[in-house]
Amino acid sequence: MAGKVSPTPDERGGLLGFLAQQRQAMKTAAYGLTDDQARAVPSASALSVGGLLKHVSSTESGWIDHVLRIPPKPFAESMATYQENYRLGPDETLESAIAAYDEVAARTEEVIAGIEDLNQEVPVPKDVPWFPDDVSAWSVRWVLLHLIEETARHAGHADIVRESLDGATAMPLQAAAEGWPETDWLKPWKPAE
Numbered sequence: 001m002a003g004k005v006s007p008t009p010d011e012r013g014g015l016l017g018f019l020a021q022q023r024q025a026m027k028t029a030a031y032g033l034t035d036d037q038a039r040a041v042p043s044a045s046a047l048s049v050g051g052l053l054k055h056v057s058s059t060e061s062g063w064i065d066h067v068l069r070i071p072p073k074p075f076a077e078s079m080a081t082y083q084e085n086y087r088l089g090p091d092e093t094l095e096s097a098i099a100a101y102d103e104v105a106a107r108t109e110e111v112i113a114g115i116e117d118l119n120q121e122v123p124v125p126k127d128v129p130w131f132p133d134d135v136s137a138w139s140v141r142w143v144l145l146h147l148i149e150e151t152a153r154h155a156g157h158a159d160i161v162r163e164s165l166d167g168a169t170a171m172p173l174q175a176a177a178e179g180w181p182e183t184d185w186l187k188p189w190k191p192a193e
Contacts, residue, residue: 015144016112022151023105026056027098028170029158031177032191038094039087042164045157049165050088050097052158056151057101058085063143064104064111067122108147115140166192 005021008014030038030049038050058081065072073081088097121137138146159170168189174180175188182188 025155029162051086053097054085061104
């Protein structure tokens with residue numbers, strides 16, 4: 001994916017394009033990591049790159065469930081899952097976390113393609129303490145904007161965690177992942193030897 005989203009002919013394409021770009025930023029932060037590195041918590045926070053990938057995947061899937069009006073799990077059960085999704089477990093791999101994220105992305109694209117009007121209402125769940133009491137519904141558009149925001153926030157977290165692991169930063173990682181040629185001002189990331 002190029003460093004910038006391509007011009008888009010319409011709002012839906014633009015929203016999905018920016019979401020896809022932020023998903024790619026998440027995956028780029030994981031580029032070249034081993035499973036153990038993806039589990040590592042090298043900074044002051046409790047975040048790992050693998051856990052962040054699981055979290056954004058789960059979050060996006062949950063929001064698309066809201067769009068489809070699939071009833072959520074009880075709050076206590078979903079909160080336990082929410083907390084698990086900040087960790088790449090010992091029996092999980094980075095490859096499987098990325099594959100799951102790709103499946104979520106494909107589902108999102110399919111669901112959004114099938115929605116005629118981005119103003120379609122998405123009811124606000126009433127059992128989540130941080131959702132507003134005075135709003136009864138968001139729109140599909142709002143959900144997409146929120147997913148872009150959420151994914152971008154965590155892509156930034158993943159960048160910091162990754163840099164704390166091995167010093168790698170976003171643009172050299174993207175250059176390596178996408179096979180960009182080396183220039184005087186940008187050298188693709190290479191694993192330490």
